[in-house]
Structures are given as structure tokens and as C-alpha cells.
Amino acid sequence: MSTPSDVRRATVRTIAARKGGDPVVCLTAYTAPMAGLLDPHVDLLLVGDSLGMVVYGLPTTLGVTVDMMIAHGQAVMRGSQRACVIVDLPFGSYQESPQQAFRTAARVMAETGCAGVKLEGGREMAETVAFLVGRGIPVLGHVGLKPQSVNAAGGFRAHGRDPAEAEAIVEDARAVAAAGAFALVLEGTVEPLARTVTAAVPCPVIGIGASPACDGQVLVSDDLLGLFGAFTPRFVKRYAELGAQVSEAAAAYAAEVTARRFPGPEHCFKGPATAPSRDAGDD
Ligand SMILES: Nc1nc(=O)c2c([nH]1)NC[C@@H]1CN(c3ccc(C(=O)N[C@@H](CCC(=O)O)C(=O)O)cc3)CN21
Numbered sequence: 368m369s370t371p372s373d374v375r376r377a378t379v380r381t382i383a384a385r386k387g388g389d390p391v392v393c394l395t396a397y398t399a400p401m402a403g404l405l406d407p408h409v410d411l412l413l414v415g416d417s418l419g420m421v422v423y424g425l426p427t428t429l430g431v432t433v434d435m436m437i438a439h440g441q442a443v444m445r446g447s448q449r450a451c452v453i454v455d456l457p458f459g460s461y462q463e464s465p466q467q468a469f470r471t472a473a474r475v476m477a478e479t480g481c482a483g484v485k486l487e488g489g490r491e492m493a494e495t496v497a498f499l500v501g502r503g504i505p506v507l508g509h510v511g512l513k514p515q516s517v518n519a520a521g522g523f524r525a526h527g528r529d530p531a532e533a534e535a536i537v538e539d540a541r542a543v544a545a546a547g548a549f550a551l552v553l554e555g556t557v558e559p560l561a562r563t564v565t566a567a568v569p570c571p572v573i574g575i576g577a578s579p580a581c582d583g584q585v586l587v588s589d590d591l592l593g594l595f596g597a598f599t600p601r602f603v604k605r606y607a608e609l610g611a612q613v614s615e616a617a618a619a620y621a622a623e624v625t626a627r628r629f630p631g632p633e634h635c636f637k638g639p640a641t642a643p644s645r646d647a648g649d650d
Pocket residue numbers: 416417420421428514523524525555587589590595598599600601602
């Protein structure tokens with residue numbers, strides 16, 4: 368007999384083994400129902416701290432807390448059964464020291480049951496990545512455009528146009544891969560650089576605004592579904608326009624309620640035909 372819990376999830380090892388093979392398919396998920404819809408189609412579900420901007424309407428990801436990541440990580444674990452689930456460590460919860468990163472990551476892993484964590488950073492975070500990996504916590508790296516460094520970078524801009532910056536990103540990717548990351552997210556980098564980075568490291572490079580030459584791709588699900596309208600980065604392709612459908616549905620509902628066409632008889636509970644008539648009351 369097979370139950371949902373019998374289904375073996377993709378592991379970080381199966382993801383790592385995809386280097387140079389079939390592209391790794393990855394999407395973000397923040398809620399149980401969306402995780403359930405995406406799960407059959409992806410290798411990896413990322414509970415990204417982009418949820419601060421997408422779900423909570425924050426201007427950047429900097430205000431996201433560990434408690435928020437845990438609540439959404441738990442929801443995504445409940446809603447999925449076969450994808451490998453990775454949860455982002457939010458700003459301020461890991462940069463201080465390898466010890467701080469370990470405490471945060473261990474709590475996220477213990478309370479969500481996820482397979483590993485993602486953290487942003489290059490050479491400066493390599494020691495921390497090695498510290499976590501050496502203690503049993505799989506790490507997904509994240510280099511290139513690092514949204515948690517938006518203030519230092521002066522905005523969400525593509526990286527790697529100038530040669531010194533390009534070389535720095537290659538070195539960052541090499542350092543995080545050498546520290547033991549099972550894969551890397553490479554975000555918002557010019558295409559030739561993304562190709563170079565992918566060739567330079569032994570682990571899969573999962574691109575977003577990077578290159579088709581990467582070993583996999585990730586997008587924010589709400590972006591590809593047309594559910595997020597605050598901004599649309601150039602790298603987003605919209606595969607559906609669900610935002611427009613939500614607006615149409617709400618407008619149709621409002622019109623029917625106003626016209627007393629909703630609810631119809633089929634939406635009302637049947638009861639004894641002896642209910643008091645409207646004007647039988649004492650008003
Ligand atoms: N909904 C959503 N999608 C994302 O991809 C995403 C988030 N939120 N939040 C966290 C980060 C922030 N990201 C962003 C945010 C804005 C741009 C953006 O506006 N890019 C412009 C300008 C680029 C430039 O000046 O070089 C673009 O045209 O792509 C890009 C990535 C990517 N991540």
C-alpha cells in the first residue's frame with residue numbers, strides 16, 4: 368500500500384548529480400496549496416525570502432524574519448510530497464558568524480523538515496557554508512545579484528558588466544562551491560558571465576536572469592503566473608495571467624451580489640418550509 372508519505376522526495380544529492388545533465392526545474396512556493404500544484408512539475412521548491420515582497424508587500428527582502436520563513440516552510444512541506452524543499456535564511460539571521468548561521472539553519476531544518484537552506488553570499492560566506500555543510504546542513508548558495516545586499520548595491524541591477532565585477536562573481540561562485548554548497552543560485556548576471564560561472568564550478572548552477580546554459584532555472588511563481596504586479600524584472604516570462612483572472616472574478620462576484628443574483632437557490636441550505644416570513648417579525 369502506498370501513502371503520500373511513502374513517496375520519496377528528491378534529495379540534495381539527486382539535485383547535485385544533475386550537473387551538466389537535464390536542467391533542474393525550480394520554482395518558489397510560499398503556501399501549501401501552491402506547493403501542491405507545483406510539486407508534480409518541479410525538482411526543487413524554494414521557500415524564498417522574496418515572500419516578503421510578494422506576500423507581505425515589503426519594499427525589499429530585508430524585513431523578513433526567521434519566524435516568517437519557518438511558517439511558510441512548514442506550509443510548503445505540508446503541501447508537497449516529491450520536490451526537494453529548500454528554505455531561505457533571511458537577512459540578519461546568518462551573516463554575523465558561522466555559529467549564528469548554524470543556530471538559525473538548525474532551527475529552520477528542525478521546525479520545517481526541509482532538506483536544506485539557501486543563503487546569499489560569495490567568498491565572505493564560504494567559511495559559513497563549510498561550517499554548515501560540515502555539520503550536516505545542506506546549503507544552496509546564491510551569488511550575483513543578492514537582494515539582501517540591495518542597499519549596498521544601489522538597487523536591483525544586473526551584475527557582471529564590468530570585468531572586475533565579473534571576475535569577482537566567478538571567484539564568489541568558486542568559493543561557495545568549494546565550501547560544499549550542493550548547488551548555486553546565480554541571479555541577475557549578464558549572459559556570458561553566467562555561462563562562464565556554470566562552466567567554472569562542479570555543482571549545478573540554477574539561473575534566474577542568468578543564462579540558458581545554466582544547469583537549471585528558477586523563477587518566482589507569482590511572477591510567471593501573472594499574480595505579482597508591483598514590478599516585473601526583464602528575466603520573467605509570464606506563462607499565465609492569473610492576476611487579470613482574479614480581478615475579473617472579483618468584479619463578476621461584486622456585480623452579482625449587488626444585483627442579488629448571488630447566492631442562487633443552489634447555494635442555499637434547504638430547510639422546513641415553515642420559516643417565518645419576512646414581515647412576521649416584530650420590526
Ligand atoms: N516577485 C519577485 N520576483 C523576483 O524575481 C524577486 C523578488 N520578487 N524579490 C526578491 C528579488 C528581487 N529581484 C529583483 C527585483 C527587481 C528587479 C528589477 O526591477 N530589475 C529591472 C532593472 C534592472 C537594472 O536596472 O539593471 C529589470 O528590468 O530587470 C530585478 C530583480 C529578484 N527577486
